Amino acid sequence: MSSEFELIARYLAPAPAGGGAGVSLGVGDDCALLAPTPGMRLAVSVDTSVADVHFPAGAPADAIGHRALAVSLSDLAAMGARARWCLMSLTLLEADEAWVADFAAGFHALCAAAGVALAGGDVTRGELAVGVTVMGEVPEGLALTRAGARPGEVLAVTGALGGGAGGLARWQAGERDCDDALLRRYLRPEPRLGAGLALRELASAAIDVSDGLLADLGHLCTASGVGAALTPEALPLAxxxxxxxxxxxxxxxxxxxGDDYELLVTLPEAHLEPARARLAAEGLALTAIGRVSEAPGITGAVPDGAAGWQHFSGDTP
Structure with missing residues (x-):
């Protein structure tokens, strides 16, 4: 059975010498040494994905690798940051090399697609879980945050919603065809990194839709000190x-x-069409779904029920 050091060297070390652009010292030492671009601010986020909480333990290993990185990269997208580096910790019950090889293939494929260098991490024994820290760069003063929304602005969302929940429902019903459109949305979400960059100078506030539209809209409204008038019939469904x-x-x-990983943004009315044009170049739609209001709270024809996924709420994902 391979040791954790052998697994790292064989499957989790990046291919480029030194670990990739901006990595002065990468996998194999006590710390990574990174070289941020002068004049940029670092955007850093960390997520932990736990088997049978954030993903099915029986999902394909390459999908688990892709998904663990994608959900973290989505946070960089919401800030309008360009992804640069990541760190990854993998906890395994046993050193199953075939599983690790497939997991690493999914993880590295998304690294390559997103232009991200794996700069370090850890492998340890325990219940299956993946921790990913992502780091990106954004010019000073241009980061999108949750706190910039203003009354009267348009609420808009990229892509389509509900696909993550729909895919989870398909999995729970026994669907295992990973080419199924909804199941793919759940197992292999696509972080909207290009959209985040395109919206950076047009949107006033942003958040990624990970816990559900209502829950994440609530977070944005709270941070901005505003409310929202939502138009549910305008929601773009997967x-x-x-x-x-x-x-x-x-x-x-x-x-x-939840689990859609689209971007929810607010922007002035005059910026809506330019933003749509930029996203069209990315092959992505931007749909207006309501307005920012001065009064707190979210109004609209919203059915009763829990706002969205919360850990420790007693709900089952």
Missing amino acids: EGLATALGDDEALHAALRG
Whole structure:
């Protein structure tokens, strides 16, 4: 059986010498040495993905690797940051080399697609979990935050909603075809890094939709000291969602399901069409779904129910 050091050297060390652009010293020493771009601010985020909490333990290993990195990169996208580096810790019950090889393939493939260098990490024994720290760069004063929304601005969302929840429902119903559109949205979410960069000078506030639209809109409103008037009938639903779940459950999935990793933004009315044009170049839609209001709270024809996923709430994902 391979040791953790052998697993790291064989599967989790990056291919480029030194670990990639901006990595002066990478995997194999006590710390990584990074060289940020002069004049930039570092954006740093960390996420832990736990088996059967954030992903099914029986999911394909390459999908688990992709997903663990994608959900962290989504935070950089929401800040308008360019992704640069990541650190990854992997906890395994046993050193299953075939599983690790597939996991690493999924993780490294997304690293390459996103332009991210794996600069270090750790492998240890225990219940299956993946911890990922991502680091990106954003010019000083241009980071998107949750605190910039102003009354009267447009609420808009990239892409489509409900696909993550719809995919989870498909998995729980026994669907294992990873080419299924909804299941793919759940197992292999796509962080909207290009959209974050495109919206950086047009949006006034942003957050990624990870816990559900209502929950994350609530976080944005609280940070900005505003409210929101939502138009649920305007929500862009993931393809096939209504067919799979029915109209009512599809709306519930879009509002509260989570795991979509789209960007929810606020922007002045005059910036809406320029923002749509920029995202069209990325092959992505931007849909207006409401307005920022001065009065606190979220209004609109919102069905009753929990706002979204919360750890320690007693809910089961």
